[in-house]
Amino acid sequence: SQTIHQWPATLVQPVGSPLSLECTVEGTSNPNLYWYRQAAGRGLQLLFYSVGIGQISSEVPQNLSASRPQDRQFILSSKKLLLSDSGFYLCAWSPGTGAGTDTQYFGPGTRLTVL
Amino acid sequence: AQSVTQLGSHVSVSEGALVLLRCNYSSSVPPYLFWYVQYPNQGLQLLLKYTSAATLVKGINGFEAEFKKSETSFHLTKPSAHMSDAAEYFCAVSRTGGGNKLTFGTGTQLKVEL
Numbered sequence: 001s002q003t004i005h006q007w008p009a010t011l012v013q014p015v016g017s018p019l020s021l022e023c024t025v026e027g028t029s030n031p032n033l034y035w036y037r038q039a040a041g042r043g044l045q046l047l048f049y050s051v052g053i054g055q056i057s058s059e060v061p062q063n064l065s066a067s068r069p070q071d072r073q074f075i076l077s078s079k080k081l082l083l084s085d086s087g088f089y090l091c092a093w094s095p096g097t098g099a100g101t102d103t104q105y106f107g108p109g110t111r112l113t114v115l
Numbered sequence: 116a117q118s119v120t121q122l123g124s125h126v127s128v129s130e131g132a133l134v135l136l137r138c139n140y141s142s143s144v145p146p147y148l149f150w151y152v153q154y155p156n157q158g159l160q161l162l163l164k165y166t167s168a169a170t171l172v173k174g175i176n177g178f179e180a181e182f183k184k185s186e187t188s189f190h191l192t193k194p195s196a197h198m199s200d201a202a203e204y205f206c207a208v209s210r211t212g213g214g215n216k217l218t219f220g221t222g223t224q225l226k227v228e229l
Contacts, residue, residue, distance in 0.1 A: 006158075032215050034216075042221065043205070043219050043220060043221040043222055044159075044205070044219045046216060046217075049216060088156075090158055090159065092158075092159075094215050101215045102147050102164075102166070102209045102215050102217075103149070103161065103164060104161075104215075104217055105161065106151075106158035106159040106160070107158050108157060108158045109156070109157065109158045111156065
């Protein structure tokens, strides 16, 4: 069966510091990968998605970037955090081919607080 | 462009009562529709999905949803609420245009009272 991991679970960072959040998927190959942000009291905003190694699409202009160095690894980064980057970050995956490519499965999330 | 609207950001029911969470969609093509549940400080868990097979879809934890094309709705129901159902529920619609992306509603917080 497939599992998705995110770490760290929680993070408190000062404004202006760098950020690196990691997401890995096990039990599948060539998944589509997604990064979402969930701000307090708001819905899910898709930040980035990837259909393969090194292939990243950005949904909204922002202070963040994403990379996919390996097939089942997705990293969310920032060089300098802003207060507005605070939120709950969720990674998700969907099958890259075959049935169910439209169905996304979510990781446990990372709570980021920027002070 | 595809979109979903969830009516009611907060819904409160008594334990044992019917749960009804509303979702209306807008799509220019036959949609795939999803309901997810999120417990506090956790990721989203798939409850059920509609992919143009049966219009009544049964999911986990006793939830079901009915696709009604004439009403462009995909409401989520459960006959009898349990305290453990208290969570936030999100409706989502698949987007066209590649990448297998979803557009989520703003969520409905379900509170279950004794």
